[in-house]
Amino acid sequence: MAAVSDARARLLSLLSLLQTPRLWPGSELAQRLGVSGRTVRRDIDRLRELGYPVHAEQGGSGGYRLTAGAAMPPLLLEDDEAVAVAIGLRTAAAQAVAGVDDAAVRALRKLLQVLPARLRRRVDTLASATVAHPFSLAPEPVDPDTLVVAAATIANHERLRFRYRDEGRHVEPHALVPAGRRWYLLAFDLDRDDWRTFRLDRVTDLVATGARAATTEVPGGDVAAFIASRTLQMAPTFPADVLIHAPAAHVVDRLGGPPPGTLTDQPDGTCRWLAPPDTPEWHTLRLASIGLPFEISGPAELVAHLRSTAALFQAATAGRRAAGQQDPEQDRLRKERIGTRAGADQRERPQQVGGR
Structure with missing residues (x-):
C-alpha cells in the first residue's frame, strides 16, 4: 500500500482502522498505512494525547484496540455511516423514549452542521420522502x-x-x-x-x-x-370479512398500499377484504382510515364494536346540540342552503340598468 505521508491524513486513516472493533497488530497497521512500526507507535501516542483511549496488548498476539474512555472524542464516519446516523437520529426524534427526542434533535443539528453538502442533500431527500402515518397512535414515553x-x-x-x-x-x-x-x-x-x-x-x-x-x-x-x-x-383477535363499496384500487390508494390479508375485486364494482386475525379496535381503525362505504359479514365481535363506537360518536354530537351548540356540519349545510336561495332570488330579480 502507498505510504500516507501527510501526518494529519495518516492520523485519520489510523483512527478509521482502529474504529473497527478488533485487535490490530502493529505490523498490520504499518502495512496498511505504508509506514514503519515506529511511526505507528508515534501516531498512537498522538491519538492518546487527543483523548482517544487506545489500549495496547503486549506479546506475540498483541496489538492495539480502541476502547471506551471517560469522555467521547470525535468520531470518524464514512459517508454512508454519516447518512445512516443522521437518518437514525431523525427517527429517534419521534420515538417513545422520554427525553431522547430532544437529545436526538440536538445531535442531528450538530451533525448537519459538519456534513458535506452532497451528504446533506441525501439526508434531506430521504427525510422529505418520509411521512408519518396519519393514524399513528401516540405512545406512552419510556423513561x-x-x-x-x-x-x-x-x-x-x-x-x-x-x-x-x-x-x-x-x-x-x-x-x-x-x-x-x-x-x-x-x-x-x-x-x-x-x-x-x-x-x-x-x-x-x-x-x-x-x-x-x-x-x-x-x-x-x-x-x-x-x-x-x-x-x-393479550387480547382476543378475529379475522374479518368486509365488502367495500369501491374497487380494490381505490382502497389501496386510500391506504397508500394494500391492507393485510387479501383484497379481491367483485363483478359489481365492489371488493371483498378478507383481513387476518386482529383486534376489533384495529379492524375499526383500518376501516375508518379507508373512508368508503362497507358492509361487515363477520365477525360478530367487530359488528358489536362498530355499533358501540357509532353510538359513542352519535352521543358526542347529540351532547353538543343538547347544550344549545350548533352542530358544525348542520351549520355548514344551513349556510349553503341560504346561499343557494339568495343566489336564486338574485337571478329572479329584475336588473336595473343605468341610474335615475
Missing part, C-alpha cells in the same frame, strides 16, 4: 433510565426487581424488543415460573439485584416471534 437498567441487567446476566402496575416482580431479563411504538421486556418471571412480557412504559422502580440469572433459552429460540405471539394472546 431512558428504565431502558438503561434493563439493558445492563440483560448484558450482565443479572436478575431484576421492579414494580409492574403496582405489583412487585422478580425476573430474569432476556431481551428488549421494540414493537410498533412501544418497548417490551421479555423475561422469565421467577415467582410465576413462566415467561412474561412487560410494557416498559408501565415498569417502575427497577433494581438490579446482582444475583446471577440462569441462561434459559426463550421457547422456540426466536425472541421476536415469541413476543409477537404473546402480544396477540
Whole structure:
C-alpha cells in the first residue's frame, strides 16, 4: 500500500482502522498505512494525547484496540455511516423514549452542521420522502433510565426487581424488543415460573439485584416471534370479512398500499377484504382510515364494536346540540342552503340598468 505521508491524513486513516472493533497488530497497521512500526507507535501516542483511549496488548498476539474512555472524542464516519446516523437520529426524534427526542434533535443539528453538502442533500431527500402515518397512535414515553437498567441487567446476566402496575416482580431479563411504538421486556418471571412480557412504559422502580440469572433459552429460540405471539394472546383477535363499496384500487390508494390479508375485486364494482386475525379496535381503525362505504359479514365481535363506537360518536354530537351548540356540519349545510336561495332570488330579480 502507498505510504500516507501527510501526518494529519495518516492520523485519520489510523483512527478509521482502529474504529473497527478488533485487535490490530502493529505490523498490520504499518502495512496498511505504508509506514514503519515506529511511526505507528508515534501516531498512537498522538491519538492518546487527543483523548482517544487506545489500549495496547503486549506479546506475540498483541496489538492495539480502541476502547471506551471517560469522555467521547470525535468520531470518524464514512459517508454512508454519516447518512445512516443522521437518518437514525431523525427517527429517534419521534420515538417513545422520554427525553431522547430532544437529545436526538440536538445531535442531528450538530451533525448537519459538519456534513458535506452532497451528504446533506441525501439526508434531506430521504427525510422529505418520509411521512408519518396519519393514524399513528401516540405512545406512552419510556423513561431512558428504565431502558438503561434493563439493558445492563440483560448484558450482565443479572436478575431484576421492579414494580409492574403496582405489583412487585422478580425476573430474569432476556431481551428488549421494540414493537410498533412501544418497548417490551421479555423475561422469565421467577415467582410465576413462566415467561412474561412487560410494557416498559408501565415498569417502575427497577433494581438490579446482582444475583446471577440462569441462561434459559426463550421457547422456540426466536425472541421476536415469541413476543409477537404473546402480544396477540393479550387480547382476543378475529379475522374479518368486509365488502367495500369501491374497487380494490381505490382502497389501496386510500391506504397508500394494500391492507393485510387479501383484497379481491367483485363483478359489481365492489371488493371483498378478507383481513387476518386482529383486534376489533384495529379492524375499526383500518376501516375508518379507508373512508368508503362497507358492509361487515363477520365477525360478530367487530359488528358489536362498530355499533358501540357509532353510538359513542352519535352521543358526542347529540351532547353538543343538547347544550344549545350548533352542530358544525348542520351549520355548514344551513349556510349553503341560504346561499343557494339568495343566489336564486338574485337571478329572479329584475336588473336595473343605468341610474335615475
